[in-house]
Amino acid sequence: MHPVIIFLFALLCILFFTARLRLHPFISLVLVSVFTGILAGEPLATVEAITGGLGSVFSRFAIIITCGSVIGLLLQGTGGMSLIASDIIRFSRNPLLALNVLGFLFSVPLMCYILAYVIFIPIAKELAARLDNPPISTATVLALGAVASFNLVYPSPVVISAAEELSANVDRLFILGLLIALPTSIAGYLYSKNLEKSETAYLSNRVEEKTTEIQEKTSGIYSNSVKRPKRLEAYAPIFFPLLLILLHTGFEHHPVLTFLGNPNIALLIGVLLSIFSARKLGSLVLRELIEKAVRRSGVVLLDLCGGGALGATLAMTGAGEALGRFFLQLSLPHILVPFLVAAALQTVQGSRVVTMLIAPSLLLPLVPELGIPPEIVILSMASGTFLISHVNDPFFWIFGELAELEPSKVFKSNTLGNALMGIVSFLLISTVYIFFY
Secondary structure, eight states, X not given: OOHHHHHHHHHHHHHIIIIISOOOHHHHHHHHHHHHHHHTTOHHHHHHHHHHHHHHHHHHHHHHHXXXXXXXXXXXXXXXXXXXXXXXXXXXXXXHHHHHHXXXXXXXXXXXXXXXXXXXXXXXXXXHHHHTOOHHHHHHHHHHHHHHHHHHSTTSHHHHHHHHHTTOOHHHXXXXXXXXXXXXHHHHHHHHHHHHHHTHHHHHHHHHHHHHHHHHHHHHHHTTTOOOOOHHHHHHHHHHHHHHHHHHHHOTTOHHHHHHTSHHHHHHHHHHHHHHHTGGGOHHHHHHXXXXXXXXXXXXXXXXXXXXXXHHHHHHHTHHHHHHHHHHHSOOOTTHHHHHHHHHHHHHHOOHHHHHHHHHHHHGGGHHXXXXXXXXXXXXXXXXXXXXXXXXXXXXXHHHHHHTOOHHXXXXXXXXXXXXXXXXXXXXXXXXXXXXX
16 A cells, blocks of 8 residues: 555544544554554564654653653642742743743753753643633743744754755854744744633633642642742752753763763752752652652653654655655745655654654755755755644644643644744745845
8 A cells, every 4th residue: 555545544543543532642543553554564563663663752751751740740839830930920021922932942952842841831831820821822832932943943953964964054054044933933922822812711611620630739738838949949950950951962072961961860850859849748748749740741651652653653654755755756846845845754754853864865866956055955844844743743742741731732732833833934934045045
């Protein structure tokens, strides 16, 4: 069976299982992975692809997701997250825009937009409760800001490998990418702000549920008259790991900083700091909060691993390459070809970094024929990586689970928001190419 038909079949099956039958995402994704491999005529290789995809995702995200969950819940329990949210409200006239800027600024230095989202999502959720904003809005504005800079600004992992392969001018690439990323991120902010208006009915019910949950969770805490933590104790579990990771990026050859700045180690240090900050809660409450955080992260990781399994299986079928070749054969405007090739690869296999490893190799022989500067080719491809974030993208599930959103709302916020930013980014880079090249 043709790889593109297999890909379309896989998407339809996932939608049927998750939206119609309401099966758990992990079961749905693994089942569709099995069906996909069988249709591709590779049942034995399918098992290896599924287990390999599961293992790869778990090894990359298990510690990060679990630590982020523990830090967030402990800071919420001690009142530290409320303190940080109060500071953002006090010093920023537009807290929603401040969240977008947080994601934008830290995504590239952390070399992982997912890590930036995991670190700051507890603040976004606290701001949602404090400002009576729907959680879908605060989570989306943070995520879209992080993705905007990660996809477009050199030396992000998305851009750097393509820059080396296509021999681009990195100074020009950095300036162009930054100039494109800023309005692209603003477009994401405006889309998230519009979500806020459309979710009024959802908000009232959700805030009531969240208030009840927080009261139940912290009743034992505040009944014991535990004071809110000092600012140092509130900020340290989040920003000290960030500092270590940033130092690791700047001093890659220093062995101690390389070890401490590894995101896994840095966030484990953050967990220790959050436990120290929550010591006044008592051992019983502390243990209950940590166990709850670990259980929550386990659900997130299962969904992530399911997405990894499907991504590996689809890659095995060759669907991405088939879509890429199809676009290359069409008589399209030259600048549109890199965009569509990257969008096709991204839609099939789900990883932005992997997309930008494969797409340049497909396009390299055609760059002279296209007649487009390498910087424009790279940013056109990078714009394509915004499309389409769906069930085989690990971030689709991270976003939804940590923001406590149903898949339908993840499609509305994350998928459509990314698609909008991808179109805006492509239009901007096309304008630059037409008027300045």
